[in-house]
Amino acid sequence: MKTYARIYKGRVAELFCTEGNIGEMFHPSFVWVDVSGLDNFPEYRWEAVEQDGGWKFSKYVSPPSSEEQLKAEAMAQRDIYMEAANEATIGMADAYIAGFLNEADTAKFKAFAVYKLALNKINQQPGFPGAISWPISP
Structure with missing residues (x-):
């Protein structure tokens, strides 16, 4: 054969x-x-x-991604993380403002608020978009 x-x-x-x-x-x-x-x-x-x-014959090496491609990929990944964070805190913003959250839920809401703020600032990190230090989800 x-x-x-x-x-x-x-x-x-x-x-x-x-x-x-x-x-x-x-x-x-x-x-x-x-x-x-x-x-x-x-x-x-x-x-x-x-x-x-x-x-x-030689192994195919894909060309490096352009900076615009890297930015788009990073922002798409950020959006995935953000969507998960929003799902975890759905309905909590109104309850927090109204003072209806207990201590544990308040801590969870604040932890996710810090996380979402860090996600929104990934483009301000040195080395972005080539090197990103992703925040850890609470």
């Missing part, structure tokens, strides 16, 4: 094992490379370069 890598736009698009003739099984426009005996066996999405009559 042989293993073939289908190459598309310089990447391994598919791996296929067969005992049959790969050239007869698929459309002739497909580029299939026999990778059965390679020491550095390629995986899906690896880069593939034809060089000196053969193929060279």
